[in-house]
Amino acid sequence: MISFDSSKKIFKLSNSKYSYYFYINPLGYLVHLYSGKKLNELGIERTNERYIERYAFLNEEFKEVCDENYYYSEQGSLFECASFLKSDKRGAFAVIKHTDGSYITSFKYFSHKIVKGKVSSENYPHFKVNNFDKVETLIVTLKDEKEDIFLELYYVMYEKISGLIRFSKLINKTGKTIELDRICSLELDSYNKDFDLVSIHGQWGDDKELELEKVGHSKIVVNDNHGGRGFRQNPTIILKEHNANYDHGEVYMCSLVYSGNFKFEVGLDEYDQLRLQALISDEMFSFTLQNNETFSTPECILIYSSEGINKATQTMHDIVRENLLPNSYALKERPILINSREPFMFDFDTEKIKKLILDAKALNIEQVVLDDGWFGKRNSDNSSLGDLYVNEDKINLKEVIDFAHKNRMKFGLWVEPEMISPDSELFRKHPEYALYDRNTKPTLLRHQLVLDLTNDEVVDCVFKELEKIFSRYDIDYCKWDFNRYLSEIGSLHLGNEKQGEIFHRFMMGSYKLLNKFINRFPNVLLETCASGAGRFDLGMLYYSPQIWGSDETNPFSRVMIQFATNVFYPLSTIGAHVSAANSLTLQDKAIISLFGTYGYELDPDKLSEEEKNKVIEFNGLHKRFHHIVTKGDYYVLSSPYTSNFASWMCVSKDKSEALVFNFNFRREQTKGRFLRVKGLDPNKNYFNSLTNDVYKGDFYMNVGINISAPLKEGMTMLFVLKEVNFIVKNVLNNKANKKKREKLL
Numbered sequence: 001m002i003s004f005d006s007s008k009k010i011f012k013l014s015n016s017k018y019s020y021y022f023y024i025n026p027l028g029y030l031v032h033l034y035s036g037k038k039l040n041e042l043g044i045e046r047t048n049e050r051y052i053e054r055y056a057f058l059n060e061e062f063k064e065v066c067d068e069n070y071y072y073s074e075q076g077s078l079f080e081c082a083s084f085l086k087s088d089k090r091g092a093f094a095v096i097k098h099t100d101g102s103y104i105t106s107f108k109y110f111s112h113k114i115v116k117g118k119v120s121s122e123n124y125p126h127f128k129v130n131n132f133d134k135v136e137t138l139i140v141t142l143k144d145e146k147e148d149i150f151l152e153l154y155y156v157m158y159e160k161i162s163g164l165i166r167f168s169k170l171i172n173k174t175g176k177t178i179e180l181d182r183i184c185s186l187e188l189d190s191y192n193k194d195f196d197l198v199s200i201h202g203q204w205g206d207d208k209e210l211e212l213e214k215v216g217h218s219k220i221v222v223n224d225n226h227g228g229r230g231f232r233q234n235p236t237i238i239l240k241e242h243n244a245n246y247d248h249g250e251v252y253m254c255s256l257v258y259s260g261n262f263k264f265e266v267g268l269d270e271y272d273q274l275r276l277q278a279l280i281s282d283e284m285f286s287f288t289l290q291n292n293e294t295f296s297t298p299e300c301i302l303i304y305s306s307e308g309i310n311k312a313t314q315t316m317h318d319i320v321r322e323n324l325l326p327n328s329y330a331l332k333e334r335p336i337l338i339n340s341r342e343p344f345m346f347d348f349d350t351e352k353i354k355k356l357i358l359d360a361k362a363l364n365i366e367q368v369v370l371d372d373g374w375f376g377k378r379n380s381d382n383s384s385l386g387d388l389y390v391n392e393d394k395i396n397l398k399e400v401i402d403f404a405h406k407n408r409m410k411f412g413l414w415v416e417p418e419m420i421s422p423d424s425e426l427f428r429k430h431p432e433y434a435l436y437d438r439n440t441k442p443t444l445l446r447h448q449l450v451l452d453l454t455n456d457e458v459v460d461c462v463f464k465e466l467e468k469i470f471s472r473y474d475i476d477y478c479k480w481d482f483n484r485y486l487s488e489i490g491s492l493h494l495g496n497e498k499q500g501e502i503f504h505r506f507m508m509g510s511y512k513l514l515n516k517f518i519n520r521f522p523n524v525l526l527e528t529c530a531s532g533a534g535r536f537d538l539g540m541l542y543y544s545p546q547i548w549g550s551d552e553t554n555p556f557s558r559v560m561i562q563f564a565t566n567v568f569y570p571l572s573t574i575g576a577h578v579s580a581a582n583s584l585t586l587q588d589k590a591i592i593s594l595f596g597t598y599g600y601e602l603d604p605d606k607l608s609e610e611e612k613n614k615v616i617e618f619n620g621l622h623k624r625f626h627h628i629v630t631k632g633d634y635y636v637l638s639s640p641y642t643s644n645f646a647s648w649m650c651v652s653k654d655k656s657e658a659l660v661f662n663f664n665f666r667r668e669q670t671k672g673r674f675l676r677v678k679g680l681d682p683n684k685n686y687f688n689s690l691t692n693d694v695y696k697g698d699f700y701m702n703v704g705i706n707i708s709a710p711l712k713e714g715m716t717m718l719f720v721l722k723e724v725n726f727i728v729k730n731v732l733n734n735k736a737n738k739k740k741r742e743k744l745l
């Protein structure tokens with residue numbers, strides 16, 4: 001997969017789907033050549049003619065100019081890692097304040113090695129390698145032009161993945177202290193392909209929306225600087241050819257495995273060439289590195305598809321499920337849960353929770369989660385974060401957990417471990433544990449402050465408290481929340497010189513805490529959450545196989561939130577619950593939730609008999625179909641951004657079953673509409689549960705399923721396509737076959 005052509009000095013990274021080439025130019029710079037569909041051969045002379053880098057090593061003219069006059073402009077070359085303060089003004093890979101105070105930073109080839117297997121970025125969440133994965137890593141070491149500062153670029157290639165994983169590492173060997181002000185995980189320079197950029201943005205309740213922009217000469221910066229929680233933008237983007245859509249055209253999907261402040265910078269240069277850089281945000285990022293100290297970046301995955309966005313999505317879903325999520329839960333069924341917040345908010349006691357357990361059990365729900373309010377003296381959100389001991393006056397936790405288990409129900413607990421309330425015993429004892437500037441009045445978002453997890457003592461203290469609870473009680477699930485972002489921060493622990501390291505060190509402290517937790521309690525199913533659906537990223541998914549999709553459960557908004565999330569993240573990672581939201585029916589909300597981890601946010605006591613029966617029915621449907629959602633291939637059929645419909649489907653890997661979802665936002669009179677599905681085997685016969693017909697996959701994919709009928713607003717359709725042996729149309733429509741049909745569903 002990875003090789004080095006020493007005569008031409010070309011690095012060739014190529015698997016059966018994707019090729020990535022770059023070379024060492026005569027001055028030692030790493031020059032990018034190609035990233036795209038697998039190539040058998042690269043016509044390097046031709047390729048270079050397209051760039052300003054046309055004076056390549058193959059060109060005698062260049063050699064003369066370069067050797068004799070030492071004139072070379074980096075202005076238009078496509079690089080793997082761009083310099084700073086030289087003639088390339090498009091964005092630096094790294095910015096370093098050198099020992100002489102200068103910021104000129106320029107790295108040139110020093111050595112390289114190709115190793116079998118994957119090298120991962122130390123201490124970060126990262127992609128893993130399974131038994132049968134064929135993986136290689138290329139490590140190219142570069143040296144700064146001025147002094148002994150080394151930069152290692154890592155390129156990891158999996159045989160099965162159309163794309164690469166990249167990260168980098170800086171090593172200070174100057175014998176003195178240097179300051180690191182910026183360092184990228186990935187840089188991708190490319191000649192122009194008329195790119196569009198797709199990103200996700202949002203806020204609480206509108207947690208994820210897709211945004212499409214034309215990539216032009218003004219740099220686009222997709223970023224978040226909240227230090228966690230991060231709704232504003234999400235650490236993932238798509239770059240696509242302007243004409244590419246869900247099924248056609250070239251698409252690059254790029255995601256950071258990081259949950260803190262991040263940045264993607266994208267723009268064209270004066271020669272219409274693209275530069276993409278992905279990094280920990282360089283805002284409030286300034287690291288001092290002593291001699292021999294290193295700084296590694298988070299991993300960044302770049303996925304390539306020549307068959308549109310759906311293919312990139314499927315590739316991303318596969319690698320996240322197979323190589324990132326915690327193994328024990330990655331592809332497993334998760335229990336159907338009900339959360340106590342909707343019925344009780346903070347007003348619960350032992351008897352109420354026991355009743356919830358019984359009510360839920362009667363509806364075949366499998367797990368009860370006790371949300372906020374069980375600890376300290378927390379009866380509203382204005383106190384007690386940090387005091388993680390059970391409020392015995394309110395609840396007998398052992399009794400309810402035993403009761404749940406006796407009733408064969410699982411039991412889960414809400415925590416918000418990275419936070420501290422000023423009104424808490426912990427704060428009164430250790431005000432220095434909070435992250436705030438002593439000379440600035442802190443903004444008390446949700447009446448709380450953030451803990452100083454840059455300090456290992458604080459990480460250990462929080463872990464011990466968590467450990468006490470989770471080892472004393474037999475808890476099956478944990479909802480790990482994070483409800484405010486970082487503002488007016490200051491760390492007494494880091495001291496004056498290192499305040500520029502707070503954001504990143506805080507994130508690494510959170511990861512340490514999560515690591516300790518999952519290692520100590522590997523069987524606890526963890527669901528992270530940040531005020532709803534913030535901090536939804538690959539970093540968090542390394543620890544928690546699911547993240548709460550949004551506090552917004554109104555179907556019209558929820559469909560949009562899930563639609564955007566699905567493009568980048570596997571459906572099995574999206575916490576999706578049916579609520580009492582006063583819009584559409586319980587069935588509509590249940591259908592939407594089937595395309596996530598399934599559960600409820602409502603009071604079963606308030607349901608009508610009919611609704612209770614629906615809950616039972618949909619719990620059965622979830623059991624029946626979750627494997628398609630959890631393990632199958634996802635396709636967008638119709639986008640709500642360009643039509644009145646959000647339609648998607650999941651197809652089992654063996655193409656024997658598919659689950660199709662269709663939702664129209666506005667009312668429509670009868671229009672000639674056929675829903676054309678995707679991903680079936682064209683030659684297999686499929687029964688469809690919408691019209692009870694049997695046709696070939698070919699028919700469903702090219703003609704479609706007739707949904708021409710008046711549609712009231714918010715009409716939610718769900719149907720299954722199942723491979724059958726019948727070839728006669730309408731075979732299941734007659735009465736005699738009714739039983740058979742029911743069985744199929």
Ligand code: GLA
Pocket residue numbers: 341371372381414481483529530531532533551
């Ligand atoms: C956040 C979460 C909610 C709930 C509350 C508890 O807002 O998103 O689901 O857990 O915290 O205070």
